[in-house]
Amino acid sequence: MTVDKPHVVVVGAGIVGASIAWHLATKHNVSVTVVAPDVGGTATPNSFAWLNANFNNSRPYFDVRHRSMAHWQELINEVPGLTEIARWSGNVQWQQDEADLAFHIQQHSSWGYKTERIPNDEVLRREPWLAESSLPAWGWVASLPEEGSIEPALAAKKMIEHAQVHGAAVRRETVERLLIKDSKVSGIVTASGSITADNVILAAGLGTVPLAAAVGIAVPVNSRPGLIVHSKPVSTRLLNGLAISNGPHMRQTAEGRVISGRHYSGGKPTTDPEAEADDFFAKVKAMFRSELDGVPLPPLELDFYTVGYRPDPQDGLPILGDSGKPGLTLAVMHSGVTLAAFVGQTVADLVATGNKDKALDQFSLSRFSKE
Numbered sequence: 001m002t003v004d005k006p007h008v009v010v011v012g013a014g015i016v017g018a019s020i021a022w023h024l025a026t027k028h029n030v031s032v033t034v035v036a037p038d039v040g041g042t043a044t045p046n047s048f049a050w051l052n053a054n055f056n057n058s059r060p061y062f063d064v065r066h067r068s069m070a071h072w073q074e075l076i077n078e079v080p081g082l083t084e085i086a087r088w089s090g091n092v093q094w095q096q097d098e099a100d101l102a103f104h105i106q107q108h109s110s111w112g113y114k115t116e117r118i119p120n121d122e123v124l125r126r127e128p129w130l131a132e133s134s135l136p137a138w139g140w141v142a143s144l145p146e147e148g149s150i151e152p153a154l155a156a157k158k159m160i161e162h163a164q165v166h167g168a169a170v171r172r173e174t175v176e177r178l179l180i181k182d183s184k185v186s187g188i189v190t191a192s193g194s195i196t197a198d199n200v201i202l203a204a205g206l207g208t209v210p211l212a213a214a215v216g217i218a219v220p221v222n223s224r225p226g227l228i229v230h231s232k233p234v235s236t237r238l239l240n241g242l243a244i245s246n247g248p249h250m251r252q253t254a255e256g257r258v259i260s261g262r263h264y265s266g267g268k269p270t271t272d273p274e275a276e277a278d279d280f281f282a283k284v285k286a287m288f289r290s291e292l293d294g295v296p297l298p299p300l301e302l303d304f305y306t307v308g309y310r311p312d313p314q315d316g317l318p319i320l321g322d323s324g325k326p327g328l329t330l331a332v333m334h335s336g337v338t339l340a341a342f343v344g345q346t347v348a349d350l351v352a353t354g355n356k357d358k359a360l361d362q363f364s365l366s367r368f369s370k371e
């Protein structure tokens with residue numbers, strides 16, 4: 001006698017939905033359907049995609065981020081096509097002032113994160129195209145060699161493709177609402193009909209909020225915009241790793257683009273985001289020297305910019321796991337690129353086997369009702 005496998009629907013095909021679907025399809029005995037109008041996500045393609053456990057951390061949150069970085073290293077070896085788009089390049093950082101940076105180094109190294117001071121001249125040995133004038137006047141920065149980046153929308157696509165090789169189905173549709181039967185979520189409804197499921201996982205970024213609200217679940221997530229400017233690709237390696245300055249945050253992508261992000265100073269884009277992108281890109285260019293050993297800086301031209309909206313839970317921490325309604329699981333967060341590896345592994349385990357990783361306790365939706 002054959003027993004049907006449980007069927008799990010993952011709503012969302014950004015980095016988070018992709019990782020959950022990949023873990024379900026490759027590590028568990030369940031059947032998986034990913035439902036989203038795109039493959040690659042909404043916030044995901046507009047992300048800076050820095051893999052880090054670097055700041056704004058409580059100790060338990062740091063541990064999860066650090067664990068996710070370690071699991072990313074495993075995924076990069078397991079998912080075909082990820083080695084070409086991930087770089088564990090390390091980071092030189094002087095985002096904070098001198099006292100905060102010193103505290104940051106001391107705290108994170110005491111937690112087992114590789115973090116040290118390096119003098120400006122060592123930075124220039126590692127990143128020779130950086131202008132000396134862009135480095136901090138106090139003469140040193142933090143070096144964080146464990147950190148890296150990944151091209152996030154491509155990574156999501158690669159994970160979904162590999163999940164499909166392992167039997168996952170993909171439906172390029174928008175979920176209009178959740179199906180409810182006997183007070184339990186029993187599937188989803190799209191324009192072409194309904195799909196029943198033993199469990200529905202909402203990994204729909206900001207799209208999680210209205211879908212959950214329609215079945216009476218408040219998911220407290222704000223949307224926080226961020227600008228990323230992308231240069232045209234250059235063949236010269238202008239940045240070997242990440243450079244997180246007190247101005248632009250920068251890295252060079254796998255295809256040679258210098259990309260850089262910043263928060264909007266007023267919290268949202270101005271009425272002229274294009275002018276703002278031009279102005280910011282000029283600041284990015286000023287981070288580099290005009291020539292190195294007689295070789296001029298290759299022309300750095302703005303190709304395009306994106307304004308992405310972070311799914312930002314109210315207290316800054318992910319919302320993961322039980323929604324309070326049987327059959328419905330939540331996975332929504334900022335820092336989703338860093339966290340996708342951990343989230344994919346633990347949420348897939350939870351849904352497929354019922355085993356709840358202890359680390360998920362801090363991220364339950366129910367924490368908001370205790371306030």
Ligand SMILES: Cc1cc2nc3c(=O)[nH]c(=O)nc-3n(C[C@H](O)[C@H](O)[C@H](O)COP(=O)(O)OP(=O)(O)OC[C@H]3O[C@@H](n4cnc5c(N)ncnc54)[C@H](O)[C@@H]3O)c2cc1C
Nearest residue numbers: 012013014041042043044047050175205207226308336338
């Ligand atoms: C400017 C910026 C910089 C960032 N920098 C970093 C960084 O350096 N490091 C880091 O770790 N994180 C960073 N983030 C955050 C990170 O990008 C996000 O946390 C992550 O991309 C969220 O991924 P996701 O898959 O949850 O959501 P998304 O990528 O938004 O994907 C949501 C998916 O759900 C689908 N969906 C939505 N509604 C429905 C519906 N009704 N039916 C079907 N499908 C639906 C969408 O189509 C999409 O496929 C940054 C974000 C921004 C905007």
